[in-house]
Amino acid sequence: MAIQEQETAAEPVRLFRINTGSCNGCDVELAVTSAVTEFDVEQLGCRYTESAHEADIVLITGPLTVRARDEVLRLYAATPRDRITVAVGVCPVSGGVFRDSYAVDGPLERHLPVDVNIPGCPPRPLALLAGIRQALEVRRARRAGEPIREPGDRKQPAADNFPARGRLSFDASACVDCRMCRHVCAAGAIRFEEGEGGVRLTLWHNSCVFCGLCSHYCPTGALSVTGDWRLDHPAADAFRQVERGEVPYQPCAGCGEPIIPAAPQLLHAVFRRPNPEIEKLKNLCPACRQRMSIGVPRR
Amino acid sequence: MTTKIIEMGPHQLALEEPMYFRVQLEGDRVADLDVMPGQVHRGMEHLVMRRNLYQNITLLERLCSLCSNSHPSTFCAAVEDVAGIAIPERAEYLRAVADEIKRIASHLFCCAVQANAIGETTLFRRVMEIREIMQRAKEAIYGNRMDLAANVIGGVRYDLTPEAASYLAQAMEQMKKPLDELYLQFGNNPVLMGRMAWVGVLPREAAVECAVVGPVARACGIDYDVRKKSPYGAYDRLDFEVALQTAGDVRARNMVRLAEARQSVSLIEQCLAKLPVGPLSADTLPEIPAGEAIAKSEAPRGELMYYLRTDGSDFPVRLKWRVPSYMNWDALKVMLKGEPVANIPLIVNSIDPCIACTDR
Structure with missing residues (x-):
C-alpha cells in the first residue's frame, strides 16, 4: 500500500536575479552560490528560479544603465508584490565606479524599493549568503508583522581566515590632509570637509569598491584595508555605513x-x-x- | 517552410549578462540573427576621461570582471609606454601570474556555463568546484575573488611572499589532475561529443574574414596569440605552445580553452621558479608627459588593444579599446546558420561572449 507521505519540507524560498548592466562580477559570484556546495543557497532553504512571477527575493546587480532600465522595470513589475529586494554589490546603491555617467540611471532606489544592501565589489559568496539571510529575516518579519530582529553576532566565522579586502579603516591621528586618497578613488567614496575644529574625512562603504588604492597611495598608513567584509544592512541604513574621522587643527x-x-x-x-x-x-x-x-x- | 522572427534574452540564452538576439528562423533552423547590444553600456569612454590615470586603474578593472586583470594591466602598459617607464622585472612576472590566474578561472567558467547550457548539471557543478581552487587562490593572494587590484602605473602593488608563492604552487599542483581530466572529458566523452562536435562550426576562411581572435580563432587553426606574436611583459622569457585545434566547432573551442588553462598552470609555475628579487614598482608617482601609445595583450577571450592619448595632465585625453568579443560576436552569424534553435544557448556561450567588455 502506498502511503501518502506528508509534505514536511518547507517550500524553498525562490531567488530571482536581475542584471541591470553590471560588469558581471556580482553575477559570476551569484552563479557560484548556485553551483558550489560550500556556498550553495540551498543551505538557507533557497533556490534560484528563472521566472519573475515566482520570485520571493529579487537580487539586483549593476548600476542600472539607461538602456537596460525599461526591461529591468518590466521584469521587476512581473515579480510578486511581497517580494524582498536586495541590491547586490555597491553599483545599485551608489553607481560605484560608474557614478556620474550619462549612461547610468541609478541609484536603483529612485525606481523601485530596496530592502537590503550587500556592499562589495563584488561581495564574496559568504557575504552574499549573509545578505540573503538578512533578506530572509526581513521577509519573515514582514510576514509575521514583527520588527526585524537585529543580526546578533556579526562576527565572521572563525574558520574563515582569508585576508579578504573588506571595509576601509581610517586613523585620523596619522592623517596629514594630503587628500591623495580622494584623488585616486575611482568611486568618489571619500569626502573631505573643512570644519571649525579640523578636517573631517568621510568614506562611504556603499560607494567604496574595496580596491585599496587609497591605502596603497596613503603616505602615512592612515587608511588601511581591513578584513571585515560583513557589510550587509537594511537599505534604510545605507547612509550610516560610513567610516569617519576628524583631523583636528x-x-x-x-x-x-x-x-x-x-x-x-x-x-x-x-x-x-x-x-x-x-x-x-x-x-x-x-x-x-x-x-x-x-x-x-x-x- | 515558415519563416519567423523570435527574440531571445539572457534567461533563454543561459547568459550571466543581458544580451538580446533577434533570430530569424526557417522552420526550426536559424537563418539569420541580429545582436541587440547596449544593455551594459555604462559610458566608459566618457567616464575614463573624467577620471584621472590612477582612478582609471580601478575603473578599468571593473570594465569586465571576467577579464578584469587584462584591462588595468594593458592600460598601465600604455601609460608606461607614454612615460617611457620600464617596469621592474619582478613586476613583469607578477603581472603574468595575475593574468594567467584570471585566464584559468575565466576559461573554466566558460566551460562550466556551456555544460549548464546543455543540461549537464553535474559537470557544471564539477567544473565550478575545480574553479573554486583558483577563486580561493585569488582571494588568499589578492584579497578579492574577481578584481585582483594587482596593477599600478609602473609595476604591481602586490607581492608574493615565499609563503604565498608556495601556497600558489600548491594550488597549481591541485589543478593539474582535474584539468587533464576535463580536457579528456570535453574531448572524448560521447555525450559531450554528441552535443559539441560539429556544432557551431566556423570555417577557417570565415574566421579570417570575421577577424576573430582568441580561443575562437585558435579553434579554427589560426595560430595567433599575442603572448607569442608580440610578447609583452615576461612572456618572451616563458615557454609555452599556442594551443591549436582545426575543427572550428564548439568542442574545438573548449579543447583550446582547457589546453590553455593547463598551460597557464605551467606558466605560473615557470614564473614562480624564475621570479627575480627586486622592487615591485618603478616609481610611486611618475610624471606622465603628453603622448600616445597602443598596448595590447592576450586577454582570456583574445587580443585586447588599448589606445591612449595624454596631454601632460593626469587625465587621459582619449582612451579607446578593441575588445576580443566584438569580432567574435560577428562570427555567431556564421556559426548559428542552419543550427536548430535548441543549440543557440550552447553556441552563443561557446564564444565566451563578454558583453560588459563590448558594450562598455
Missing part, C-alpha cells in the same frame, strides 16, 4: 594660525629619524617655517 606654534601638523608617521617616512629641529618645524605653519629656517618668508 592645531594652532601654529609661531603665529597661532590653525594648521594640520605633520603626523609622526609622515616624519618617519620622510626622515627616518626626525631630529628635534624637525620636530619643532612640524608645529609651524608654512610661513613661520620659512621664517624660522631662512629668516624671512619667501614672496
Whole structure:
C-alpha cells in the first residue's frame, strides 16, 4: 500500500536575479552560490528560479544603465508584490565606479524599493549568503508583522581566515590632509570637509569598491584595508555605513594660525629619524617655517 | 517552410549578462540573427576621461570582471609606454601570474556555463568546484575573488611572499589532475561529443574574414596569440605552445580553452621558479608627459588593444579599446546558420561572449 507521505519540507524560498548592466562580477559570484556546495543557497532553504512571477527575493546587480532600465522595470513589475529586494554589490546603491555617467540611471532606489544592501565589489559568496539571510529575516518579519530582529553576532566565522579586502579603516591621528586618497578613488567614496575644529574625512562603504588604492597611495598608513567584509544592512541604513574621522587643527606654534601638523608617521617616512629641529618645524605653519629656517618668508 | 522572427534574452540564452538576439528562423533552423547590444553600456569612454590615470586603474578593472586583470594591466602598459617607464622585472612576472590566474578561472567558467547550457548539471557543478581552487587562490593572494587590484602605473602593488608563492604552487599542483581530466572529458566523452562536435562550426576562411581572435580563432587553426606574436611583459622569457585545434566547432573551442588553462598552470609555475628579487614598482608617482601609445595583450577571450592619448595632465585625453568579443560576436552569424534553435544557448556561450567588455 502506498502511503501518502506528508509534505514536511518547507517550500524553498525562490531567488530571482536581475542584471541591470553590471560588469558581471556580482553575477559570476551569484552563479557560484548556485553551483558550489560550500556556498550553495540551498543551505538557507533557497533556490534560484528563472521566472519573475515566482520570485520571493529579487537580487539586483549593476548600476542600472539607461538602456537596460525599461526591461529591468518590466521584469521587476512581473515579480510578486511581497517580494524582498536586495541590491547586490555597491553599483545599485551608489553607481560605484560608474557614478556620474550619462549612461547610468541609478541609484536603483529612485525606481523601485530596496530592502537590503550587500556592499562589495563584488561581495564574496559568504557575504552574499549573509545578505540573503538578512533578506530572509526581513521577509519573515514582514510576514509575521514583527520588527526585524537585529543580526546578533556579526562576527565572521572563525574558520574563515582569508585576508579578504573588506571595509576601509581610517586613523585620523596619522592623517596629514594630503587628500591623495580622494584623488585616486575611482568611486568618489571619500569626502573631505573643512570644519571649525579640523578636517573631517568621510568614506562611504556603499560607494567604496574595496580596491585599496587609497591605502596603497596613503603616505602615512592612515587608511588601511581591513578584513571585515560583513557589510550587509537594511537599505534604510545605507547612509550610516560610513567610516569617519576628524583631523583636528592645531594652532601654529609661531603665529597661532590653525594648521594640520605633520603626523609622526609622515616624519618617519620622510626622515627616518626626525631630529628635534624637525620636530619643532612640524608645529609651524608654512610661513613661520620659512621664517624660522631662512629668516624671512619667501614672496 | 515558415519563416519567423523570435527574440531571445539572457534567461533563454543561459547568459550571466543581458544580451538580446533577434533570430530569424526557417522552420526550426536559424537563418539569420541580429545582436541587440547596449544593455551594459555604462559610458566608459566618457567616464575614463573624467577620471584621472590612477582612478582609471580601478575603473578599468571593473570594465569586465571576467577579464578584469587584462584591462588595468594593458592600460598601465600604455601609460608606461607614454612615460617611457620600464617596469621592474619582478613586476613583469607578477603581472603574468595575475593574468594567467584570471585566464584559468575565466576559461573554466566558460566551460562550466556551456555544460549548464546543455543540461549537464553535474559537470557544471564539477567544473565550478575545480574553479573554486583558483577563486580561493585569488582571494588568499589578492584579497578579492574577481578584481585582483594587482596593477599600478609602473609595476604591481602586490607581492608574493615565499609563503604565498608556495601556497600558489600548491594550488597549481591541485589543478593539474582535474584539468587533464576535463580536457579528456570535453574531448572524448560521447555525450559531450554528441552535443559539441560539429556544432557551431566556423570555417577557417570565415574566421579570417570575421577577424576573430582568441580561443575562437585558435579553434579554427589560426595560430595567433599575442603572448607569442608580440610578447609583452615576461612572456618572451616563458615557454609555452599556442594551443591549436582545426575543427572550428564548439568542442574545438573548449579543447583550446582547457589546453590553455593547463598551460597557464605551467606558466605560473615557470614564473614562480624564475621570479627575480627586486622592487615591485618603478616609481610611486611618475610624471606622465603628453603622448600616445597602443598596448595590447592576450586577454582570456583574445587580443585586447588599448589606445591612449595624454596631454601632460593626469587625465587621459582619449582612451579607446578593441575588445576580443566584438569580432567574435560577428562570427555567431556564421556559426548559428542552419543550427536548430535548441543549440543557440550552447553556441552563443561557446564564444565566451563578454558583453560588459563590448558594450562598455
